[in-house]
Structure formats: C-alpha cells, structure tokens
Amino acid sequence: MALTPRLSGQVAARAHHSRAARVLQRAAPFFAIAEVSGGPLFIAAMVALLLVNSPLGHGYERLWDTELRFSYGSLAIARPLAEWVNDALMPLFFLIIGTEVKREFSKGSLSTLRTAVLPLAGAIGGLVVPIAIYVAFNHGTPTAHGWGVVAAMDTAFSLAIVAMFTTRLPPAVRAVLLAFAAIDDVFGLLVIAIAYTAALDWTWLLVAAAAYAGIVLLLRLGWVSSIAYVLLGCAIWVGVLGSGVHPTIAGVAIGLLLPTTSRLSEKRFVERVQQPVERLRAAHEAASEAEDESQAARGREEAQSQLGYIHEMAAATDEPAERLVRILTPWVSYLVLPLFALSNVRIHLSGALITEALHAPLALGIVAGLVVGKPVGFFAAARLSTAFGAATLPDGVTWRMILGVGGVAGIGFTISLFIAELAFAGGEGTEVAALAILAASLLSGLLGYLILWSAAKPASTDSDDEGAGPRAADA
Template identity: 85%
Template sequence: MALTPRLSGQVAARAHHSRAAALLQKAAPFFAIGEVSGGPLLLASIAALLIVNSPLGHDFERLWDTPLRFSYGALAIARPLAEWVNDALMPLFFLIIGTEVKREFSKGSLATIRTAILPVAGAIGGLVVPIGVYLAFNYGTPTQHGWGVVAAMDTAFSLAIVAMFTTRLPAAVRAILLAFAAIDDIFGLLVIAVAYTAALDWLYLLGAGIAYVAIIALLRLGWVSSIAYVLLGGAVWVGVVGSGIHPTIAGVAIGLLLPTTSRLSERRFAERVQRPVDRLREAQEAAERTDDEAVAEREREQAQSQLGYIHEMAAATDEAAERLVRILTPWVSYLVLPLFALSNVRIHLSGELIGDALHSPLALGIVAGLVIGKPVGFFAAAWIATAVGAARLPDGVTWRMIVGVGGVAGIGFTISLFIAELAFAGSEGTEMAALAILAASLVSGMLGYAVLWSAAAPHAAKE
C-alpha cells in the first residue's frame, strides 16, 4: 500500500545513479513487500489474459474448473479450484482490510468523528451514484440485476497508485482512501449477501454469530493464546460459507475485532524486564564461573527461564492487528491476489466482443458507473458532508486530492468480478462484464493518477 519512509529513501537514492533504479522507483510501491501491493496482481492479470487468449486457454480454464475434493469418511467437500481461491483465500485479503480500517478509525488520521464521517459519506455517495448510473443504461433490460457490479472498488490497485505519491501527499490521503475502500467493499459484500444470495441457511449463520461473539468474549477477558482465535475464526468462516453469504465478509468482520493497542506499553515493558535482565546476566556469569556441571546446568536453566519471561513481555508490546497484518501481507500480495486473478480473469478478447461492448448497455453502464459514477458520487457526498459541517478534510488534504481518490476508486476488480460471476453466472454477460470492468479500471487508474500527480506537485513544492 505504501513504502516505509526508510525504504522510500533508499529507492530515491538509487535513482540518482542508476537509470534502471529510476525507472523502478515509480513501480516500487506496486511491489512493496511490507504492504499489500498491486504489482503481483497486475502481472497475474496480464498473464491470465495472455494465457486465456492463447492455444492453452481451454486447458488453463479447465484447470481452475477442476474440482478439488477433501474427504474424511462419509464427509466430502468438492469445489472447483477457482472457488477455493475465492472462498478460502480471498477472505485473508479482506481480513487485512478490516484490520487496517479499524486502525485508521481508532488512532489514525480518521480518529475524530468529523474526519471519520468524510469517507463514510463518500462511500455512501460512491455506492448510490454508480448504481444509479448503471441503472440509467440497464433499467428494464435483462441485465438490470447486474447493478451490484459497480458497487465496490479494488483496494490493492487503488492503494498502489496512491502509494506512488507516498512522499508527496499527506498520509491522510491514504487513510481516506483506505477507509473509503474498506467501507465501499463492505457495502459490496452486503450487496452480495442481500441481492445475490439465493437463500440463507440461518442455522449456519447462527453458528457464525456464536463464534463471532465468542471471539469478542475472549478479547474482553484478555485471552492471549492465538490458537483459540484461529479456531473460532475458522468457525466464523465455515458458518458464513454454509449460510450462503460470500465468505469474504467474514474476513472484514474478524479484522474489525483485532486489537489495535498493545497489551504492554514500552515504558511498562522497560520496568518489568529490568530485573529479569539482571538475573539473566547473573545466571550466565554464574554458569561460566562454576566448575560444577550440575550447578552450571541449573544456572543455564535459570537464564532460559528469564529469557522466556523477557520474550513474552516483548511479545506483549506488539499490537495483535499489526502482527497479523505483518504475517499475512506477503502471502496475500504474492500468492492470494495473483491466484485470484489467474483463476477469475477469463476474457476472450476478439473484435466481435469489443464491438458488441461498444453498443452494450451492460458494458456502457459498468464503464460509466465506475469511471464517472464513483468519483462523482464520492466527491459530491464528501463535499455535502463538509458543507453542512458534519465532516471536515484532514489537515493538508485538498479537494483536488479528494477528486484523485474518487478517480482511483473507479478501479473495480476483485469484488466487481465476484459480483459479475454471481449476477451473470452461466451466461455471456459474465465475459462482457469482465471486459467492461477491465476497461473501466484502466481508464480510472490513469485519470486518478493524473489528478493525484497534479495535486501532489504543489504540495511537494511547499516542502
């Protein structure tokens, strides 16, 4: 999502004496290891397009449609490989999103009510206006029910574009986009749950709710061991999958629960480990001085005991949310998102398909909804919220930056493809929708980049 200040400085320094480094400097945010990055997703999407339109395309698609079966005795679960990616792996991405947005709202740039209302209002406008634009093209047609395709944005790509200006824009710009993206994706997931879920299994949903409440109870009790949370999180996922709701919503819901404060402050840590550190040193010195092997072994055990105490105290200074994001991020960036693209991008490019798209209400509605509806809805709702005094822009953020955020919000990929598959499953509309989503994402990405570049120039000149 963004380079760390130190890494950003390293990349900038290399650019002074290396042409290759100068070129890579712009691309670095798309491949940042420490943050969810859009580069691997972009490369995987391009690879999928090339393979699907090659002689290997049929076998490639058949690979992802092959059922992967797990069985134990009479119990058996078999789903296409692509569904396992969507249902079992993608919730990890949304777990990170839920965690990140909670951090921003609890202690980040959106910690005050008025700054928090800004992305909430923008997300509402960014939902209502695109749907209205889509229905303007498709109302009363067989594709009317595809309105949910324009409901959500792609978080990884949009944040990667903003990250290209990480040293030239206020940090609050990324916070606004992150919060908007998370709320926007939640709206998209709710659209899936409400509009594209054929039937709900309330028993499974009840089980997911019980597991979710159990996680809250353990957090209130200060339970430390992670295994209980992993098992309960798995139970929430199973309950949501069994209920018929898309399991990505389970990832966001669990992410919103993770603590964003450490159990032990750094000052308290220093106070509590001072004596154990002294005992550790004394035990080590005693073990080195004595010639009695039994005494030396006893002192070494004492040293190990003190190390264990210090280790646990050090772990208590780490935020649960930050630790989980740190562990999951490389896997999500370089495995989960690329697998999603490889298994879901199935556009058979042809002159006929492109020609049909130019006259298709479905394609025109998606492109107009994402490219025009998203930025207009986000900007208009955010402006109204500030005009009536309910919200305010964070320090250093300008309205041009808000326009840029709205521009990149038109990049639709993950949730949009999810919903297109649900809305048009088994019909030609799926491929048409995917092509429109791809075209809208390219246009929105370029427009958003251009606006953010123009907004970053005067901001950088002041520094």
C-alpha cells in the same frame, strides 16, 4: 501502500545512479511488502489474459474447473479449483480488509466524527452515483441485478497510485483515501452479504454464530494462545460456507473482532523486564564462571527462563490486529490475489466481444459507473458536506486532490471482479463485465494519476535532491 522511510531512501539513492532504478522507483509502491499490493495481482491478471487467449487456453481453463473433493464418511464437499480459491483463500484478503476497517474506526481516520464526516459523505456519494448510473444503463435488462459491480473500489491499486506522490502530496490525502476505502469496503461487503446471498441455512449460521461468540468470550477472558482462535475461526468459515452466505463475510467478521490495542504498553514493558534482565545477566555470568557442568547447566536454564519471560512480555506489546495483518499481507499479495486473478480472469478477447461490450448496457454501465460515477459522486458529496458545515477539508488538501482520490477510487478491479462472478455466476455477461471492469480500472487509474499529478507540488530536480534522500522518490 507506502514504502518504509529507509527503503524509500534506498530507492531514491539508486535512482541517482541508474536509469533502470528510476523506472523501478515508480513501480515500487505496487510491490510493497508491508501492505496489500496490486503489482502481483496485475501481473497475474495479464498472464491469465494471455493464457486464456493462447492455444493453451482450453486446457488452462479446464485446469481451474477441475473438481477438488474432500470427504469424510457420509460428509463430502466438492468444488472446482477456482471456487476453492474464491471460497477458501479470498476470505484471508477480506480478513485483512475487516481488520483495517476496525483500525480506521478505532484509532485511525474514522475515530472521531469530525475526521469521519468528509470520507463518509464521499463514500455515500461514491456508492449512490455509480449505482444510479449503472441502473440507468441497465434498467429493465437481464443484467440489472449486477449493480453491485460498481459498489466498491480496489484499495491496493488506489493506494499504490497515491504512494507514487509520497512527498509531493500532503499526508492527509492518503488518510482521506484510507478512510474512504474503509467505508467503501464496508458498503461492498454489505452488497455481497445482502444482494448476492440466495438463501440461508440457519443451522449452519448458528454454528458460525456460536464459534464467533466463542472468540468474543476468549477475548474477554484474555486468552493468549492462538490455536483456539484459529480453530474457532475455521468453524466460523465452515458455518458461513454452509449457511449460503459467501465465506468472505467470515473473514470480515473475524477481522472486526481483532484487538487494535496491545496487552502491554511500552511503559509497562520497561517496568516489568528490568528485574528479569538483571536476573538474565546474573544467570549468564554464573554459567560462564561455574566451576562444574551442573552449575553451568543451572545458570543456562535460568537464563533461558528469563529470556522466555522477556520474549512473552515483548510479544504482549504487539497489537494483535497489526501482527495478523503483518503475517498475512505477503501471502495475500503474492499468493492469494494472484491465484484469484489466474483463476477468474477468463476474457476471450475477440472482435465480437469488444463489439458486444461497446454496445452492451452492462459494459457501458460499469465503465460509466466506475470512471465517471465514483469521482463525481465522491467529489460532489464531499463538497456538499463542507458547504453545509458538517466537514472541513484537511490542512494542505485541495479540491483537485479530492477529485484525484475519487478518480483512483474508480479502480474496482479485485472486488468488482469478485462481485461480477457472484452476480452472473459464470454465465452470460461475465466476460463482458470482466472486460468492462478491466477497461474501467485502467481508465480510472490513468485519470486519477493525471489529476493527482496536476495537483501535486513540483518534483525537486536531481541537483536539488542530492543528499536529500527520500525526497527524490517522487522525482
């Protein structure tokens, strides 16, 4: 969740001349287009909270509970609008997560054992300790099965907070958080797949498996056209939905298949387009110098043919996983996640609800698990891994920074709300859980920010930064 270097420089320059720009500068990482961002999600959650607690609340909730039905002959499927958002749109968010997880394991921070041990150990601690805290509060109560709520973090918000210190923290801090988030997301997805799947319909699961095998086969054959992959992806979604497993798993499964290397290296691209570029130049000149229209038309056709070849070669240098994430990210950030918040945040704020939450084991377990359990578990397990010599701290990274990473990891907003909906199915406990998740995420975000602020190197002054460009981004 970082701004591009050029955009970072632009924002820093504006901050020298505008007080408003200095305020917007700090918010910019929450609205970055290049990666899934938490700003639109947070705004949508606040809008939903206001609407639910306004005179329009009843009609607003009834809108999301309106049934949307699709039928063909004897086949029919009908679900409330809110469920369509969760089942049909949220898999796109999890598709990005699955893709990012694969990239981290294949070529990122988890590609070698040495770089993977520290975040892996931290992720185990960041899973076990929060769940243990939650179970300690809820053991023997009807809400004990909601332990999955504290299992995963919200990567978008966590990375946005770290991005606020872009030049004041070592790049390795973001790498550690990315690696931790990737492993943590895997744990969260396993929780969804295993703990909150009531029953399996093996027939539909076999349909999904067959479509999945079809994608694998096409990848092995080097199939390029995307239409076949889209159709098979839809078949996987239908199969997983019909099987009883939550369809978000379909998104993750497809994301794990996407190639993280391009079909053509830049070196091979240069070699292959040299002659077509010469032919393109010659065809353009021939069309310009033609004495009659038929010769000019042939020249233009040849030029278009060479352009098509060069275009396809250029496309082959693009990594499929990166291309898909680039296409989906703006839609997920500014449409899918806001719709999720608008349809799922239904907290009826009242003195009675707040009093209930303050005394409910469910709320206490969630807040303690996320705010305390995540940083303590991550920090302790990471420290133990280095103490036993299994891992080393990255260059420039301090233990206070590691604690700050654990702090922002306690922001569980998106996936925690999602798991809460699965665990409590809109019944008793859903509102209390949602309120606790919101409170815990705010507290964790503030805690993580303060720890990282104290660990970061001092910001440069305006006078020092004049002409320094992006360094001012962290002033």
